[in-house]
Amino acid sequence: MEHKVHIFDTTLRDGEQSPGASLTGREKLEIAHQLARLNVDVIEAGFPCSSPGDFKAVQEIARSVKGPVITALARAVKADIDAVWESVREAERPRIHIVLGSSDIHAKHKFRRSREELLAMGVEAVRYARTLCPDVEYSTEDASRSDRRYLYQVLEAVIEAGATVVNIPDTVGYAVPAQWGRLIADIRRNVRNIDQAILSVHCHNDLGMAVANSLAAVRAGAQQVECTINGIGERAGNASLEEVVMALKVRRNYYGAYTDVVTSELCRTSSLVSRLTGLTVARNKAVVGANAFAHSSGIHQDGVLKNRDNYEIFSPDDVGASGTEIILTARSGRHAVRHRLEGLGYTLTPEELERVHQRFLAVADAKKEVFDEDLHALMADERGTSNQTYDLESFRVTSGTGVCPTATVALRSGEAVLEQSASGDGPMDACFSAIDRITGLGVTLKEYQLNAATAEKGALGLARVTLERDGATATGQGASTDVVEAGVRAYISALNRLLARAK
Numbered sequence: 001m002e003h004k005v006h007i008f009d010t011t012l013r014d015g016e017q018s019p020g021a022s023l024t025g026r027e028k029l030e031i032a033h034q035l036a037r038l039n040v041d042v043i044e045a046g047f048p049c050s051s052p053g054d055f056k057a058v059q060e061i062a063r064s065v066k067g068p069v070i071t072a073l074a075r076a077v078k079a080d081i082d083a084v085w086e087s088v089r090e091a092e093r094p095r096i097h098i099v100l101g102s103s104d105i106h107a108k109h110k111f112r113r114s115r116e117e118l119l120a121m122g123v124e125a126v127r128y129a130r131t132l133c134p135d136v137e138y139s140t141e142d143a144s145r146s147d148r149r150y151l152y153q154v155l156e157a158v159i160e161a162g163a164t165v166v167n168i169p170d171t172v173g174y175a176v177p178a179q180w181g182r183l184i185a186d187i188r189r190n191v192r193n194i195d196q197a198i199l200s201v202h203c204h205n206d207l208g209m210a211v212a213n214s215l216a217a218v219r220a221g222a223q224q225v226e227c228t229i230n231g232i233g234e235r236a237g238n239a240s241l242e243e244v245v246m247a248l249k250v251r252r253n254y255y256g257a258y259t260d261v262v263t264s265e266l267c268r269t270s271s272l273v274s275r276l277t278g279l280t281v282a283r284n285k286a287v288v289g290a291n292a293f294a295h296s297s298g299i300h301q302d303g304v305l306k307n308r309d310n311y312e313i314f315s316p317d318d319v320g321a322s323g324t325e326i327i328l329t330a331r332s333g334r335h336a337v338r339h340r341l342e343g344l345g346y347t348l349t350p351e352e353l354e355r356v357h358q359r360f361l362a363v364a365d366a367k368k369e370v371f372d373e374d375l376h377a378l379m380a381d382e383r384g385t386s387n388q389t390y391d392l393e394s395f396r397v398t399s400g401t402g403v404c405p406t407a408t409v410a411l412r413s414g415e416a417v418l419e420q421s422a423s424g425d426g427p428m429d430a431c432f433s434a435i436d437r438i439t440g441l442g443v444t445l446k447e448y449q450l451n452a453a454t455a456e457k458g459a460l461g462l463a464r465v466t467l468e469r470d471g472a473t474a475t476g477q478g479a480s481t482d483v484v485e486a487g488v489r490a491y492i493s494a495l496n497r498l499l500a501r502a503k
């Protein structure tokens, strides 16, 4: 008998914990809207206790994103549970998600409590959460390294206390598929009241087995899979949503399970998340990588031309990889630009549309045809310009063979325009030094990347800069057909984000 697998997306919580990723509230909201179009069952929007900014982001998502269950993470303490409830209560369908360790390693070295004390703490947390919210999920952190009998005992007790979903995390990515599947089957056999809750898994990719483990769990009867777009997450990441979903679609008969995900939205979601987090997707990534449908050998090309089924187990249309026929030019009006941006998952206020349209016209003038990739690059830049302290007014660089690179940069800050010049090891270094002279902030450049948005001569350059100051880091992106300007814009965006966070 077939069963439905609930897709629990944690891109905005676990995914956002990826080293190098950081999203503003606005960007989180944008991704949440796209996840709703993808039709995931649950969106984990954040960890409200971690910062007031994250609390607000979760609240905004709960208020405006319709369709999926909206949840957020709490440790098993009252203050966390209250914060989660405050942030999700306005959702159509709110859920409180509580996490507490179940392994002896965590009991001893993280909580310094006995098994019994932890069990009582978990039960009490669930009972309390249920007085607030009818839907409560309980995660037994580090389950893969927990004592079996104790794990059964915890699950039974929290379901008894009112947990509606119990999640079994392989927090450290230690599990292997056959063994992990057996654990899920054993839980189903040994936990007396397991049919009163949805049984969920949450797998990490430290050994590259997060997707395989999740699927083994589904085959053994798991009803919910926690995963992220592009597999981003702590350390090596989480199970990749698109891979889990497409495996269940292509091999539905084998798994005896299905999801309600609208798979034609997968590529669009992947590219939105990649652009906003700045975490690029490998070309050979399964399902959503740029090469997923690229056939290189002559024999394969010939076979695909005769019939795609020869070498493809699903079609580009299935995952929305077919691309668009519409190419925008300088003659495209605001309406056409907005329509295309909405198609890519962005929602814009009228002022934002005006700004983006002006930038679009400049790009269209410079390179004639504007592709989706260009729009993504422009939006990554635009999204970085919210709550800014500094704005780029102008810049000038001199560089070349036998010339010491120098730059003059002018930044606008409120009403004032501040200008400084500096030399450096290259034009970029000179610009960054000039900016540092203006701001007087002691920042360290941690990472600088420059990519072309498309493969053409006049391509838009997309730069990404990570800065550190007093232990805090922030990443900014900038786009321009002038690659030096792209770098400068990214640097300013990262600075503004650092300052916004410091406030």
Ligand SMILES: [Zn+2]
Pocket (backbone or CB within 6 Å): 014, 171, 202, 204, 233, 234, 238
């Ligand atoms: Zn995790």
